[in-house]
Amino acid sequence: xxxxxxxxPGSNCDRxxxxxxxxxxxxxxxxxxxxxxxxxxxxxxxxPGGFSFGDYLRCGAIAANSPICTEIKAHADRGGxxxxxxxxxxxxxxxxxxxxxxxxxxxxKYICRTVPLIVGTNDSIYTSAYDVGQSVGVPIAHHDGxxxxxxxxxAKLSDEDRIAFRYADNPNGSxxxxxxxxxxxxxxxxxxxxxxxxxxxxxxxxxxxxxFSSIASALTAA
Amino acid sequence: xxxxVHVMLKDGVLDPQGEAVRHALGGLGFGGVDKVRQGKVIxxxxxxxxxEDTVRxxxxxxxxxxxxESYQIELS
Numbered sequence: 073x074x075x076x077x078x079x080x081p082g083s084n085c086d087r088x089x090x091x092x093x094x095x096x097x098x099x100x101x102x103x104x105x106x107x108x109x110x111x112x113x114x115x116x117x118x119x120p121g122g123f124s125f126g127d128y129l130r131c132g133a134i135a136a137n138s139p140i141c142t143e144i145k146a147h148a149d150r151g152g153x154x155x156x157x158x159x160x161x162x163x164x165x166x167x168x169x170x171x172x173x174x175x176x177x178x179x180x181k182y183i184c185r186t187v188p189l190i191v192g193t194n195d196s197i198y199t200s201a202y203d204v205g206q207s208v209g210v211p212i213a214h215h216d217g218x219x220x221x222x223x224x225x226x227a228k229l230s231d232e233d234r235i236a237f238r239y240a241d242n243p244n245g246s247x248x249x250x251x252x253x254x255x256x257x258x259x260x261x262x263x264x265x266x267x268x269x270x271x272x273x274x275x276x277x278x279x280x281x282x283x284f285s286s287i288a289s290a291l292t293a294a
Numbered sequence: 295x296x297x298x299v300h301v302m303l304k305d306g307v308l309d310p311q312g313e314a315v316r317h318a319l320g321g322l323g324f325g326g327v328d329k330v331r332q333g334k335v336i337x338x339x340x341x342x343x344x345x346e347d348t349v350r351x352x353x354x355x356x357x358x359x360x361x362x363e364s365y366q367i368e369l370s
Contacts, residue, residue, distance in 0.1 A: 133356060137355065170360075172361065173359055175307070175308070175310070177310070220307060245310070
């Protein structure tokens with residue numbers, strides 16, 4: 073299976089994400105934000121964490137309007153898979169591929185530590201290797217991870233079983249403890265925590281590894 | 295011509311920064327500050343004849359995230 077990892081000016085988790093995909097058995101190509109096409113045959117696009125365009129205007133806002141994002145939207149519209157982590161999640165909400173928005177953390181502090189997440193659903197290629205209700209330790213590193221959406225949107229996410237991960241102990245004020253959500257077709261995942269930083273023994277934890285291995289096994293079998 | 299765009303978080307969207315400013319004002323001894331909302335002002339130098347509709351399009355596409363923000367346009 074083939075993955076593309078997008079690089080914006082200010083991305084800083086792009087190589088970590090590429091390593092995590094590669095370790096899971098994916099063929100990975102890096103894609104520059106000014107590119108106007110995705111490599112042919114790409115199954116999944118990874119939008120990495122970082123501070124694209126210095127977080128100017130709003131986190132992810134300028135990246136969401138870069139040339140490659142037109143292609144990413146078309147890829148998602150065709151039923152392609154997209155994984156956005158941290159700043160990548162912010163980009164996905166800014167493009168409208170996922171609902172809601174990420175506000176400044178309620179405590180106003182940048183938070184960088186490993187937190188327990190509760191798996192909300194295993195009905196996706198990203199979470200199929202986990203059990204619903206399972207607790208996994210995954211690092212967060214963000215200043216603007218406070219997920220917000222209207223009550224209607226949150227109810228819809230919940231009713232449609234699209235809340236992929238919840239914080240066990242809400243660190244940032246996110247509505248309904250939401251840490252990660254799926255698109256309606258369950259093929260786009262945005263999450264603030266960094267599974268690619270918990271994918272190797274040397275990271276100090278490997279709870280994020282199953283996310284990449286389940287993507288790889290689902291897309292290789294397909 | 296110039297346009298000035300005011301972008302504010304919508305009512306009902308929690309504004310942690312505004313809340314921190316409110317606390318800080320209280321700490322400085324300013325009483326009676328019930329609420330603070332913090333937004334941003336974006337000034338644009340535009341070609342003459344640019345319409346308000348065009349500026350509105352800029353707001354919708356980039357300058358504001360209408361999921362959480364509202365905007366007002368002043369042309370001069």
